[in-house]
Amino acid sequence: MSATLPDAVVDSAAIAAATSRRRSVWALAIRNPSVIFGGAILLIMLVIAILAPYLGTVDPTRIDPAMRNKKPDTVLTYRLDDGTQAKRTAIMGTDSLGRDVYSRVIYGTRVSLTVGISVAIIAVALGLAIGLISGYVRWADGIIMRIMDGLMAIPPILLAIALVSIWRAGLVTVIFAIVVPEVPRVVRLVRSVVLTVREEPYVEGAISVGTPTITLMWRHILPNTVAPLIVQATFTAAAAIIIEAILSFLGIGIPPETPSWGNIMAEGRTLFRVFPHNIMYPGIFLAFAVLAINIMGDGLRDTLDPKMSKKV
């Protein structure tokens, strides 16, 4: 996190010292039990998402009218393309169109993680850029913050719903519909860090030795935003996954044939009393994914950003 410098003359001791310090903060973070626990679950989820086709799944979009509404652990008989028959246990049952719930849940991991990670990255990147401008360009600050306040006045889920209704559903539109309400929160965070750090004597010291504004931001101010932003990114990812699931559940998110946890649950709503598995299994995965990210976020906040952990 220390400044990038023309590295030709930096002697080896300086490099060693710099890296050891950098490592120490991160070492503390990755040794935190919450970070390990949450990170491990998340890693498993990631592996599931990548290896989805190899985890005993079938085509998650394949409709089979003969296999509708089977309870978990039903043994299904498939007719394969070459005419032979194959048996397979549907450990999570099937839905009302005969699709295999297990396969859909496993593939659903892909959608949720994609949404969580993309929203976190895009929201943080946009928020960082806007926040820096807001914290440093005085005339822009007023306008930007009014717009951000306005966006924050619309409850996030409603804002996402509104945006989805404008753009029509689809993975990309859902991602952007979730990004928009998250951006103002990042902007505020970055701006407050910039405004606080700008008052620090070491920044004033840098100003009085004639450091140009761009360098000042890059070298003295930006590094202070990294820890809070990483923490913010994890919580944003968790919120994004929940909002995606809500939108899909309400039938206004990702197109229903795409296997996402929200969609599976939406499909299972009508027959919930008889076949609760359609809602329970994706629900468990969803809760676990979000829980893992939140626990990791808590751990990261405690280690990387102890000042912030006192707030929320």
Place this chain on the structure above:
Amino acid sequence: MPDKKPVLEVRNLTVALPKGADRVHAVENVSFTVNPGEIVCLVGESGSGKSVIAFTVMGLLAKALKPTGGEILLEGENILAASEDRLRQLRCTRMSMIFQEPMTALNPVMTCGEQIDEVLETHTKLDAAARKAKIIAILTRVKLPEPERIYASFPHQLSGGQRQRIMIAMALVLDPVLLIADEPTTALDVTTQAEILKLIAELQEGQGTGVLFITHDFGVVAEIAHRVAVLRWGELVEMGPTEQILSRPTQDYTKMLIGSVPSIVPAHRGVRRDGETVLRTEKLGKTYVSKGFFQKGRTVRAAADVDLDIRRGETLGIVGESGSGKSTVARCIARLIDPTEGKVYLGDTEIATLPPGRLRPHRRKVQIVFQDPYRSLNPRMTVGDSIVEGPMNFGLSRSEALARARTLMETVRLDPNALDRYPHQFSGGQRQRICIARALAMEPELLIADEAVSALDVSVQKQVLELLDEIRQRLKLAVLFITHDLRVAAQICDFVAVMSQGKVVEYGAAEQVFGAPRHDYTKALFAAAPGRHWDFSKASAA
């Protein structure tokens, strides 16, 4: 007094620090007594354990610290063995405490009256009317004007001195036998400090209260103490009557400490005003305007009509209490804030209104060292990187800048090989030296020291002051020295400007201003300086 039993007896007290601290014990084997009607000062630098002792007596020690040995007898009762309930009974009835920060020590959402009332409610069976009468009486005793109004006031409506009086009233309302005062005047301005010291002395003398007074300031010690205990690294160095400790200390540490206290008598510095003028301000001013919808916009004139000039090789001091505008002037000159009125000449160039682009070449000429050594260096950069940043901004290659940084580290008496370390690996005094080196790396013409030694312990302060003065002489620097500390100003300044409420009220050669102040405010300021009758240079000579 020997016939009376002591109110407080501390015997072989040892308090352990948590594992992993820089030493094993916060306090080790400390013994002393406080007699009725006596003021005992515990004096020491930061880390001496003086406040830990105070909190141990009150039973308010942080959980991480554990008393592991000795006993504390309050009127013969061992407090270390007392239950939490018993301690609560004793607090405010037999022993009371007042703290350093009157601004934060009172609950902001309760009126002052309610807060004192709580004490009576908890510890007495008086009815509401009797309690109210008692509170009004104590408010009168601590000389607060309009006690009825003060009773109903919230802390934020009162000044720092008034809040400390509330604290004192709260502490003494039940006539405890022991009052513990933990740096009670450190956060206050010098004139307020004098009043509070006087009040404490009067009240304890009237009631025969024993006072355990914690301070780092030998001026305060000379002013108020009957007996003094000097602490260092948690151990008692020496103890005795004030007169004896201040003038005939036996231990080297005490001698060094007292010898470090700057004298209030200005040094003969033999100023010859022959250098060219480096800085001149003309009617410099800074006005802040805040807007309101129903009220008129409030304007605050932080500084107004300030005329100063400094020549090469001179030190000009600006002294004043908090809010006097002295730092505003410094920051305007360094163009960290933009002045709203007047002119600032650096040599022949007027820089008060220069736009940022044209200002940049002139930035090099004015460098500033700040008060807080812990926040003045970027914690993520090595000190070497911090020092070379400026020269490299002005076109020096990294190797040239590093060579200069190595030389400067020697100038400020630090190991040049320490350039690749991070600020947290240095002490406060060392960091302040690094800040000086960073400023000097720009080869400035004017060095501004904004309360640069105020956060340092007195022995470190002395070294940094000597260093600054030596550098000024050697490099023929012009120095603008901002301080609230009259003793420091007396030792380092050739000229002194006294500021009050944004204006310079007196301006002249240091010897003249200190020797024969003319303005009433200056006179009052000097009269309030604690221990002004005491010449600390006697001790180091002895």
Place this chain on the structure above:
Amino acid sequence: MLDFIARRLIAIIPVLAVVAIFVFLMLRLTPGDPAAVIAGDNATSDQIAMIRGKLGLDLPIWQQFAIWIGDMLHGNFGESFFFKKTVVELIQQRLEPTLALSICTLIIAVFTAVPLGVLAAYRQGSWIDRIVMGFSVLGFSMPTFVIGYILIYIFAINLGWLPVQGYVRIGVDFWQFLERMVLPSITLAIVYIALLARITRASILEVLNEDYIRTARAKGLSTRVVLMRHALRNAAVPILTVIGIGIALLIGGAVVTESVYGLPGLGRLTVEAVLSRDFPTIQAVILMFSVVYVVINLLIDISYTLFDPRIRY
């Protein structure tokens, strides 16, 4: 004091303006002719032409905005072609369940979360603290509809204690109304409780580090008095702030909860409107929820003055 309220009132004007501009632009940003979008799929060309004239679509965009905002300020939110009613009527019909749900939830949440948070802070590090904090992370991670279905499964289907779904108006039968409010309110309250308990604990712990708490202890006050009289009141402002911010969570959660429990409220209306692309209704609902959110937070801001005498401007 007046100055403070005036400042706050003036400060919400730009916020509401941004909301209004956003809601106005929504329709203009949708692909296709706004008039046709509003009229719906089965509209005749006459109807479309009439709407076009009403919206002033031939005028410059800022004039369209002026016409629109004028309509809004007169309480004229247009007509829903899908529901064949004016939007105002529609909202009036759907208001009660949402209002009832929100109020029940708020009451449950505040009265559970604040004591839990205080308790956790008071016993920091104990098992109570751990359980409260663990519950808080869990509650924050469970999506509202998953909680809803779990509760339905346990209490309505398996135990049969409470009805599964549906709504009975408060004026029709109070007990049946209450019976049907229990599960939805608890469902919606959980995330709120998680948030609020956490912030209460954190605020109190922060206040406990303040100098005046040390003073209170030095006065010989008991721990209980220190906590209740000195700590809680000073922590009130951050707790209130989060109650206000949490209203956004509540509104968002209401959309989901009403869908799960089949409550015919505004949240359900929002979803139906989006599914049928009924823009006048979507616009009105978003505008209304945002105004409510902003006004509640304004009231909370003003109420700070009751808790903290320092806030006067």
